[in-house]
Amino acid sequence: AQTVTQSQPEMSVQEAETVTLSCTYDTSESDYYLFWYKQPPSRQMILVIRQEAYKQQNATENRFSVNFQKAAKSFSLKISDSQLGDAAMYFCAYRFQGAQKLVFGQGTRLTINP
Amino acid sequence: NAGVTQTPKFQVLKTGQSMTLQCAQDMNHEYMSWYRQDPGMGLRLIHYSVGAGITDQGEVPNGYNVSRSTTEDFPLRLLSAAPSQTSVYFCASSYSQGGPYEQYFGPGTRLTVT
Numbered sequence: 001a002q003t004v005t006q007s008q009p010e011m012s013v014q015e016a017e018t019v020t021l022s023c024t025y026d027t028s029e030s031d032y033y034l035f036w037y038k039q040p041p042s043r044q045m046i047l048v049i050r051q052e053a054y055k056q057q058n059a060t061e062n063r064f065s066v067n068f069q070k071a072a073k074s075f076s077l078k079i080s081d082s083q084l085g086d087a088a089m090y091f092c093a094y095r096f097q098g099a100q101k102l103v104f105g106q107g108t109r110l111t112i113n114p
Numbered sequence: 115n116a117g118v119t120q121t122p123k124f125q126v127l128k129t130g131q132s133m134t135l136q137c138a139q140d141m142n143h144e145y146m147s148w149y150r151q152d153p154g155m156g157l158r159l160i161h162y163s164v165g166a167g168i169t170d171q172g173e174v175p176n177g178y179n180v181s182r183s184t185t186e187d188f189p190l191r192l193l194s195a196a197p198s199q200t201s202v203y204f205c206a207s208s209y210s211q212g213g214p215y216e217q218y219f220g221p222g223t224r225l226t227v228t
């Protein structure tokens with residue numbers, strides 16, 4: 001069975017600095033997707049960034065980028081120029097290419113210090 | 115488009131009571147699913163549906179029933195609520211089960227069973 005592990009329950013960063021959230025996963029599949037979701041206090045799940053496993057290039061969305069290491073099964077999220085609005089719970093998630101079932105990590109609570 | 119809607123937003127039940135969490139989407143999505151979110155455990159899949167009339171169990175299906183009579187609606191039924199079902203429940207939908215399609219989440223329902 002696929003598993004996703006986020007080993008950092010909490011992280012904090014100063015406003016305008018860079019922070020990296022870690023995620024590792026386990027799967028025997030070769031075609032899959034990896035995601036980072038943001039959950040602010042409103043509870044809404046917001047897709048931050050997505051990575052297709054067949055793509056070697058790391059995904060980037062404005063201040064958010066990933067470091068995807070397929071052989072190491074590692075998928076970290078880097079947030080540059082952190083803003084107060086980035087404070088939230090962040091979830092790493094995995095999905096096999098042929099299904100929609102998402103497997104989530106335990107989450108990392110990110111605090112931004114002004 | 116309203117996207118994915120869930121009602122109610124909050125609910126308190128007594129042990130043994132039954133209730134239905136409502137979920138609807140107006141995007142003509144084939145795939146719909148229910149997740150529960152518990153502290154420290156991320157989101158876990160309860161049940162899912164790949165189209166009207168077709169449902170299947172996810173990771174934690176015990177104590178829950180679902181049906182899918184229309185493309186738009188996917189209600190989740192708790193037949194006899196237990197304190198262990200205290201959680202936040204999310205409904206999600208996607209265009210199709212496989213492929214590169216994003217899942218869209220509803221705003222969640224916070225359920226407390228006393």
